[in-house]
Amino acid sequence: MSTETVPTTVPSTRAAAPVVSVRDAALELGGRTLWSHLDLELSPGELVVVLGPNGAGKSSLLRVLLGSLELASGTAQVLGGPPGSAGGRIGYVPQQKLFDRGAPLRAKDLVGLGFDGPRPGITLRGAAKARAVRSALERVDAQHYASRPVGRLSGGEQQRLRIAQSFVSSPELLLCDEPLLSLDLGHQRAVLDAIDEYRRGAGAGVLLVTHDVNPLLGMVDRVLYLAPAGHRLGAPSEVLTGPVLSELYGLHVDVLDVHGRVVVVAGGSGDDEGLGTGGHA
Amino acid sequence: MSLDELWSTLFDFSDYGALLALLWNSVLAGAVLGVVGGVIGYFVMARDLAFAVHGISELSFAGASAALLLGVNVVAGSIGGSLIAALLIGLLGSRARDRNSIIGVLMPFGLGLGILFLALHPGRSSNKFGLLTGQIVAVDNPQLASLVVVAVIVLGGLLLMWRPLLFASLDEEVAAARGVPVRRLSIAFMVLLALATAVSLHIVGALLVLALLVTPAAAALRVATSPPLVVGLSVLFATTSTVGGILLALGSSIPISPYVTTISFTIYLVCRLVDTARHRGRRLHWAR
Numbered sequence: 001m002s003t004e005t006v007p008t009t010v011p012s013t014r015a016a017a018p019v020v021s022v023r024d025a026a027l028e029l030g031g032r033t034l035w036s037h038l039d040l041e042l043s044p045g046e047l048v049v050v051l052g053p054n055g056a057g058k059s060s061l062l063r064v065l066l067g068s069l070e071l072a073s074g075t076a077q078v079l080g081g082p083p084g085s086a087g088g089r090i091g092y093v094p095q096q097k098l099f100d101r102g103a104p105l106r107a108k109d110l111v112g113l114g115f116d117g118p119r120p121g122i123t124l125r126g127a128a129k130a131r132a133v134r135s136a137l138e139r140v141d142a143q144h145y146a147s148r149p150v151g152r153l154s155g156g157e158q159q160r161l162r163i164a165q166s167f168v169s170s171p172e173l174l175l176c177d178e179p180l181l182s183l184d185l186g187h188q189r190a191v192l193d194a195i196d197e198y199r200r201g202a203g204a205g206v207l208l209v210t211h212d213v214n215p216l217l218g219m220v221d222r223v224l225y226l227a228p229a230g231h232r233l234g235a236p237s238e239v240l241t242g243p244v245l246s247e248l249y250g251l252h253v254d255v256l257d258v259h260g261r262v263v264v265v266a267g268g269s270g271d272d273e274g275l276g277t278g279g280h281a
Numbered sequence: 282m283s284l285d286e287l288w289s290t291l292f293d294f295s296d297y298g299a300l301l302a303l304l305w306n307s308v309l310a311g312a313v314l315g316v317v318g319g320v321i322g323y324f325v326m327a328r329d330l331a332f333a334v335h336g337i338s339e340l341s342f343a344g345a346s347a348a349l350l351l352g353v354n355v356v357a358g359s360i361g362g363s364l365i366a367a368l369l370i371g372l373l374g375s376r377a378r379d380r381n382s383i384i385g386v387l388m389p390f391g392l393g394l395g396i397l398f399l400a401l402h403p404g405r406s407s408n409k410f411g412l413l414t415g416q417i418v419a420v421d422n423p424q425l426a427s428l429v430v431v432a433v434i435v436l437g438g439l440l441l442m443w444r445p446l447l448f449a450s451l452d453e454e455v456a457a458a459r460g461v462p463v464r465r466l467s468i469a470f471m472v473l474l475a476l477a478t479a480v481s482l483h484i485v486g487a488l489l490v491l492a493l494l495v496t497p498a499a500a501a502l503r504v505a506t507s508p509p510l511v512v513g514l515s516v517l518f519a520t521t522s523t524v525g526g527i528l529l530a531l532g533s534s535i536p537i538s539p540y541v542t543t544i545s546f547t548i549y550l551v552c553r554l555v556d557t558a559r560h561r562g563r564r565l566h567w568a569r
Contacts, residue, residue: 066457085460102502104326104502113451113456116444118448118459120441180487203523
């Protein structure tokens with residue numbers, strides 16, 4: 001059997017296969033079309049940021065890829081299979097919901113659930129798990145509170161555990177929903193560096209939903225901007241421009257460059273609320 | 282009643298050796314129940330189902346008293362009642378708010394039905410109300426065997442779905458994203474909880490099942506967070522309560538439940554005090 005395969009072609013074909021492939025897809029929620037004619041191919045090692053105002057269907061796109069929401073039309077493939085079939089090959093950082101103070105688990109237990117939580121039975125050989133958990137905690141600089149109860153940690157500390165949890169199963173695709181929420185600037189940088197380092201090292205594709213693209217400008221490959229009047233996919237410099245966003249919103253929008261930061265200003269009023277890049281100079 | 286009389290009513294250790302030999306099966310049953318209650322209690326706390334346990338136990342009581350009235354197997358009746366309650370709660374109440382209102386509706390109905398069946402039953406009332414308040418009767422070998430079978434099913438089932446159930450209980454959204462069958466696990470857990478509730482009912486009574494399935498785990502969570510340690514402590518606390526309660530109650534004519542609930546409450550109180558003292562110590566440490 002093995003003689004039939006040509007060894008050199010196997011890695012190259014695998015590297016070329018997209019981790020996410022969405023074709024002519026439309027999503028409806030409660031009778032409303034959130035987006036349609038969406039085409040998205042995410043390559044291994046690529047980081048695509050999903051931007052857009054609240055209710056544009058950013059988180060819902062992640063849910064489609066996780067298999068918990070159905071497309072109204074079009075197709076979605078994740079890691080070569082239908083959404084919902086990839087298990088631990090996907091790392092998921094959900095939108096932040098803090099744990100109760102009394103939540104019965106420690107920081108390392110939460111990360112450990114990501115390692116072997118879906119498997120039946122109990123953990124019998126804990127050494128490999130402990131190693132993986134420790135290295136994931138170190139990636140987000142959380143090892144010093146590994147044994148603290150999760151419910152007694154700050155929002156930022158909990159969020160870093162979420163990132164570590166998403167790494168711990170060595171996924172080929174990371175889906176992150178507002179991973180920078182409640183992180184201070186220093187930890188934003190640390191978490192983004194950890195995500196960047198992981199995707200380069202493991203060749204993992206990253207789809208990251210955020211309301212503020214600025215902390216990511218140095219590392220993002222492409223931007224998917226979901227808006228009420230359509231969407232646009234491309235390099236940040238192509239998408240984050242006045243004419244493109246004006247078309248997407250159906251009203252006049254200016255994009256300002258303030259010391260390398262993108263600031264979106266609507267209708268000349270100076271009110272950028274709800275426009276979705278949230279950049280404040 | 283003088284204090285002396287009260288004491289000798291509560292604790293009577295005359296002929297203790299002979300009584301112990303006679304009621305040895307009850308002690309074993311208490312130990313088995315302690316292990317089951319301690320383990321499943323951890324998941325009850327993790328899934329925030331304390332109120333559901335109470336709801337299930339009242340319908341279990343209705344099932345048991347219906348069986349008593351009809352003259353069929355009482356344990357089977359209690360299991361039937363608790364399974365119906367657990368499945369209703371599991372199927373209709375996936376969200377916490379729905380669940381609590383469903384339980385609030387089911388619980389008095391179950392209790393009322395049970396009291397109706399007992400009132401219709403021609404036997405002596407003090408025995409009948411043992412289903413509500415617990416009793417200590419000689420557990421015969423077949424009863425002990427059926428208890429052990431149910432315990433093995435519950436513990437085996439929990440062991441089999443341990444990790445995914447923990448994942449789904451503590452971190453539902455990510456578990457679902459990772460392909461854990463969250464809904465099916467929830468139903469499966471409710472079935473195991475129903476079995477554990479039904480067998481606990483026969484020792485401590487329907488009104489006090491919480492002392493076995495909730496209090497020990499709640500106490501353990503006060504002093505520990507590591508899941509294996511919490512489960513271990515919870516089993517230790519539950520077993521101490523049941524076995525200790527039975528040993529204290531042996532000689533008296535009082536139902537076993539006040540002994541079990543008092544021990545388990547005392548353990549909880551001590552754990553709370555330890556927790557408070559520890560945190561005060563830590564605050565002082567930080568303040569320095």
